[in-house]
Amino acid sequence: MKTKMFALLALTGAMTAATATASETISVSGSTSVTEVMEVLAETYQKSNKNTFIEVQGTGSSAGVKAAKNGTSMLGMASRSLKDSEKEPALNETTIARDGIAIVVNGKNPVANLTKDQIAAIYRGEISNWSQVGGESKPVVVVTRDTASGTRGAFEDIMKLKRKVNGMSVSAISQRAQVANGNGVMKTIVANNPFAIGFISLGSVDASVKALSVDGVAPSVDTVKAGEYQVARPFLVLHKDANTSDEARKFLDWVVSAEGQQVVAENGYIAVN
Structure with missing residues (x-):
């Protein structure tokens, strides 16, 4: 046995x-x-x-x-x-x-469209109140990704958010910006703060956040394919x-x-x- x-x-x-x-x-x-x-x-x-x-x-x-x-x-x-x-x-x-990069805000934010120049100014810290872009008189809470993020790298290139320091190209994003580690964290921060703005993969957009039009063009598969929505990578x-x-x-x-x-x-x- x-x-x-x-x-x-x-x-x-x-x-x-x-x-x-x-x-x-x-x-x-x-x-x-x-x-x-x-x-x-x-x-x-x-x-x-x-x-x-x-x-x-x-x-x-x-x-x-x-x-x-x-x-x-x-x-x-x-x-x-x-x-x-x-x-x-x-x-x-x-x-x-x-994939498109969607610029997202809280669903309660009345702002629906921003120009690329306005987005860049927000991320440089030059626009610091929503009233400067047609919103409420409330401070803009800027949320970015960590420096190893490909989404951030593509976003900086598209929005021309680079500057030269001692001959080296460095990020021009305000150091006061909150840093999110991943699309999910970015969405959570924006979904829970009515004055926040962030950027995520278009494929990650859901009902928890509102994707803004950029230069009058809404982000979608069709507009990215047609080259109309230019915040893409x-x-x-x-x-x-x-x-x-x-x-x-x-x-x-x-x-x-x-x-x-x-x-x-x-x-x-x-x-x-």
Whole structure:
């Protein structure tokens, strides 16, 4: 009896080991904005690829670029174009979607439209009261993202929120601005403060906040596609061939396929194919 039991345990262990060997983990890390759609893509892919597990972590765009370069993740995510200093011949860039950056306020705020110049002035601290842009006579509570955020990097580039200090390009966003770590935190701050303003991925906009028109154009998939809403950026996935498994490449190919791009579109982002 004991002999049969040991044999059964040994067989079970062998089967478990074989299953563990057959399954593969694909590590993906980087932009918290890209993370939201990447998690849905991963979940959808895993349903028809049972032996593949895709681990997605939102660590910020700068961290995603580094992870792809040094191989700590097979795939890195960035929600902005790469800086010249980040580019390498061996680093492959794949655009998996485009996304608008929505300028959001509390739902009780009567302001519905701002110009790009007004938004930039708010973030530089030059406009500090809502009455200066047609709102109530209340102080503007400026909320930004951390410096590693790809959304912030793209926002600064689009709004020309950079300045030169000792020959170096640095952020022109007011140091008095509150800093939010991720789209979710940004939304929570704005949703709970009637005088706050922030910026989040268009695909993250929900009923908790109000997205403003910019220069008279409302943010939407259609206006971004048409080039009318110009506060937009790419969603990139980065990898080095030397650090990427065949299964990871297969997953990335699926993401840019018609099936993967349908998932992108269904989640409020702009498909690239």
